[in-house]
Amino acid sequence: MGHRALVAYRRPDHLYDLRYSHWGADGLELADSLTRETPLARGSVDADPLAETVALERVLSDYLDPCAHEAFYLVTERFEVSAYRVLWLEWGDGREEGRGALVRVDPGPDDLAVRTWFRATKTVLGDVVEMGVLSRRAAQSYLEARVCEDEDGYVYTYGGPHGQNTAESW
Numbered sequence: 205m206g207h208r209a210l211v212a213y214r215r216p217d218h219l220y221d222l223r224y225s226h227w228g229a230d231g232l233e234l235a236d237s238l239t240r241e242t243p244l245a246r247g248s249v250d251a252d253p254l255a256e257t258v259a260l261e262r263v264l265s266d267y268l269d270p271c272a273h274e275a276f277y278l279v280t281e282r283f284e285v286s287a288y289r290v291l292w293l294e295w296g297d298g299r300e301e302g303r304g305a306l307v308r309v310d311p312g313p314d315d316l317a318v319r320t321w322f323r324a325t326k327t328v329l330g331d332v333v334e335m336g337v338l339s340r341r342a343a344q345s346y347l348e349a350r351v352c353e354d355e356d357g358y359v360y361t362y363g364g365p366h367g368q369n370t371a372e373s374w
Contacts, residue, residue: 270304
C-alpha cells in the first residue's frame with residue numbers, strides 16, 4: 205500500500221510543481237531529506253511531475269486526496285521544507301465527500317502525538333455516531349473544529365468546487 209505523500213515545489217511565479225512519493229509519509233523522513241543537493245530525496249520522490257504550474261488552492265482541491273495521501277510537503281525555492289499530516293475527516297461508509305485537514309508537524313514525537321490524537325478522537329466520534337448520540341454531520345463538524353482549534357489545522361475539500369475551503373488561510 206505504501207505511505208503516500210504529495211510534494212509541492214514552489215516556483216518563482218508562486219505556483220507549484222507537484223510530485224508523488226510512495227513511501228514519503230512514513231515517519232515524515234522527506235522533511236530532512238529534501239534539499240537543494242537532493243531535490244528528489246535520493247529517489248524517494250518520483251522524477252516525473254504529476255502536475256506543473258498549479259496554484260496552491262488547486263493543489264488541495266484537485267490533487268491532495270485526504271483518503272489517499274498521508275503527508276504533504278511544501279518546499280520553498282530555498283528548499284525550506286514544511287511537513288503536514290493529511291487527516292481524512294470522513295468515515296469509510298461510502299458517503300465520503302473528500303473533506304480533509306492539514307496539520308503542520310515536525311517528524312518524531314510531534315507527528316506521533318498528532319496522529320494518535322486524531323485517530324483516537326475520530327474513533328470515539330465514530331462510535332458516538334453508531335450509538336445514535338450524534339448525527340454524522342454533527343460529529344464531522346465537531347472533528348473539524350477540534351482539528352482547527354486544538355491542532356491549528358486547515359480544513360479543505362478535495363474534489364469539490366474551487367474556492368470551497370473553509371479556513372481563511374494557512
